[in-house]
Amino acid sequence: MSWHHDHEFRVTISGGSVAGLCNAISLRKLGATVTVHERVPGPMLARGAGIVVQRELIQLLAENGAGPLPFTTCRGRRYLDPDGGDGVLQDMPQEFTSWEAIHKALRAAVPGECYRADSEVMAMSQAGSKVSATLGDGSVVESDLFLAADGSGSAVRRQMLPDVEARYAGYVAWRGTLDERNVPSDLLPFFDDRFTFSEARNGGHMLAYFIPGPDGAVAVGSRRLNWVWYVHVGAAELANVLTDKDGTRHRSSLPRGSASAKAVGDLRARALRDIHPKMAALVSETPDPFLQSILDVTVPKTLFGRVLLTGDAAFVVRPHTAGGTAKAAYEASVLARALQSAGANVDVALQSTERLQLEYGNALYQYGLALGNRWSRDRSTD
Ligand SMILES: Cc1cc2nc3c(=O)[nH]c(=O)nc-3n(C[C@H](O)[C@H](O)[C@H](O)COP(=O)(O)OP(=O)(O)OC[C@H]3O[C@@H](n4cnc5c(N)ncnc54)[C@H](O)[C@@H]3O)c2cc1C
Numbered sequence: 018m019s020w021h022h023d024h025e026f027r028v029t030i031s032g033g034s035v036a037g038l039c040n041a042i043s044l045r046k047l048g049a050t051v052t053v054h055e056r057v058p059g060p061m062l063a064r065g066a067g068i069v070v071q072r073e074l075i076q077l078l079a080e081n082g083a084g085p086l087p088f089t090t091c092r093g094r095r096y097l098d099p100d101g102g103d104g105v106l107q108d109m110p111q112e113f114t115s116w117e118a119i120h121k122a123l124r125a126a127v128p129g130e131c132y133r134a135d136s137e138v139m140a141m142s143q144a145g146s147k148v149s150a151t152l153g154d155g156s157v158v159e160s161d162l163f164l165a166a167d168g169s170g171s172a173v174r175r176q177m178l179p180d181v182e183a184r185y186a187g188y189v190a191w192r193g194t195l196d197e198r199n200v201p202s203d204l205l206p207f208f209d210d211r212f213t214f215s216e217a218r219n220g221g222h223m224l225a226y227f228i229p230g231p232d233g234a235v236a237v238g239s240r241r242l243n244w245v246w247y248v249h250v251g252a253a254e255l256a257n258v259l260t261d262k263d264g265t266r267h268r269s270s271l272p273r274g275s276a277s278a279k280a281v282g283d284l285r286a287r288a289l290r291d292i293h294p295k296m297a298a299l300v301s302e303t304p305d306p307f308l309q310s311i312l313d314v315t316v317p318k319t320l321f322g323r324v325l326l327t328g329d330a331a332f333v334v335r336p337h338t339a340g341g342t343a344k345a346a347y348e349a350s351v352l353a354r355a356l357q358s359a360g361a362n363v364d365v366a367l368q369s370t371e372r373l374q375l376e377y378g379n380a381l382y383q384y385g386l387a388l389g390n391r392w393s394r395d396r397s398t399d
Contacts, residue, residue: 025050026363027160029150031138031173034061035116035342036328037166038123039074039349041131042081047353049162051131054152058135061120066194067228067243068119070112071343077350083126086119087233088112089240090210091226097215097293111212113243115228119342141173143322146363161363163324166345169312170268171330177321183269183333186311186389188221188249189258190336191284193303194228194241201302207295208242215293221247223296244299245336246284246292247311255310271308281306311335311389315382320371323363325352332378335385344381348374 026049030037033055041051055061070088078084090112096104124132137153141163148163165173169183197205207213213225223246230239250258259267261275284306288297300306314333319326328345352370359366 026162028052028162028164029138029148029158029160030054030164030166031141031150032166032168032328032330033057033124033132033134034166034168034328035119035123036168036330036345036348037164038120038127039077039346040164040166040327040352042083042123042126043077043349043353044356045127045131046081047357049356051127052158052160053127053132054136054138054150055132055134056137056153066115066192066241067226067245068114068116068342069339070114071340071346073343073350074119074346077346078122078126080350081126084122086114086122087229087235088114088118089227089229089235091212092210094212094214097213097296099216099218099292101294106211109212111226113212113226113228115231115241115243117231118229118233121233138167138172141176141324143324146323148323161323162367165324165326165330166328167330169314169329169333171326173324174314174316174326174330177324177326178316178318181314181316183312183314185252185255186313186335187252188247189255189308189310191246191248191300191306191308192244193300193306194243195299195303196230197227197238197240197242199302200242201298204242204295204298204302208299213296215296217246217248217291219291220249221291223247223292225296225299242299244296244303246288246296246300248284248287250310258308259310269310269312273307274305276306276308313382313386315379316375318371319374319378320367323367325367325370327352327374331374332382334378334381335389337388338381338385340381340385344377347377 028049028051030053033053037053041053045051093106093109095106138150140151149159151157216222225244227240228243229235262277285301288300312333319331327348351373355366355370
């Protein structure tokens with residue numbers, strides 16, 4: 018039985034990634050009947066790589082009996098010089114996890130009957146306080162609340178806010194992970210216990226840290242060394258960069274294993290020219306780097322009747338904030354708390370959720386722009 022009425026409160030969630038699952042666990046705890054529809058069939062592995070652990074996510078997991086979340090730790094940060102200087106260790110302890118570990122912890126807290134893989138939301142419409150979603154198999158589901166957690170390319174956002182576009186920020190993130198057992202012996206102690214950064218000679222910067230292994234193991238020997246290298250790619254060149262080894266053009270990212278041998282070869286050659294030699298060695302040793310283009314999305318509204326945008330469907334913040342998953346967790350907690358305190362006044366709860374979402378989303382978005390612009394400005398003085 019749900020918290021606000023003597024009848025069921027049904028929630029349909031489009032998207033079974035971090036934002037969709039955060040909402041699923043917090044709304045289920047409240048007593049809502051939740052169904053998550055994820056268009057990807059089967060397990061969602063190898064989606065991303067390292068994530069800096071943030072308080073909002075840990076809190077959401079703890080409050081909803083989910084987790085534990087495996088994480089690695091480091092003592093401090095070090096800023097390398099592209100010319101080979103090894104920088105100084107600054108005391109700044111930090112915790113790191115992986116996309117897979119977060120997804121696994123969240124997914125384990127959502128029962129199988131509440132999660133439908135291979136189920137795409139094709140269309141959505143509203144009448145009064147009911148939302149109807151048409152699914153890929155042609156069936157229609159009705160709910161009291163529809164959450165669009167369908168990511169940066171959100172079809173629901175495009176339907177509700179056709180003028181809002183995901184803008185390309187002018188650079189991409191090449192990413193990679195290297196199993197600890199494959200990390201060359203001179204690189205292992207160099208990167209261990211540190212969050213390492215390096216400016217690149219021709220603009221951009223790279224960072225590296227250890228994350229749990231693919232199975233979540235955090236023991237020394239079982240972890241992965243994770244790196245991200247932000248590289249400027251002009252808008253005209255982007256289509257080439259997003260074309261995989263089979264000639265397929267992707268919308269905004271190249272999945273692991275799909276980059277062409279030439280693209281990977283070019284990246285390795287560029288690393289040798291542009292970044293600290295140990296960072297370049299890391300790029301060379303990584304078998305299958307993958308790529309995400311950096312997008313900016315900001316919205317003037319998240320609420321449309323009983324339809325709420327959440328996670329990257331609402332704002333896409335720059336990854337330098339390390340805040341995307343924290344934002345998803347924060348939004349899920351805010352919604353659950355607002356619904357609980359508003360009782361039967363669902364619309365009041367949704368309005369207060371929207372206010373807080375816009376406040377948090379705009380602040381994080383601006384912070385990300387400032388971090389990204391600082392980097393671009395530094396580049397222009399190279
Ligand atoms: C380079 C890079 C580094 C990052 N690093 C960090 C970091 O360190 N820390 C951090 O917190 N965040 C980081 N992020 C951001 C973080 O990954 C996201 O903000 C977070 O995962 C929230 O994503 P989401 O669930 O909203 O969307 P997504 O993960 O994009 O999920 C959307 C889901 O919806 C599904 N879907 C789409 N359309 C439909 C449909 N019609 N029907 C059904 N399902 C559908 C998709 O298949 C997908 O599974 C990074 C992002 C990038 C690009």
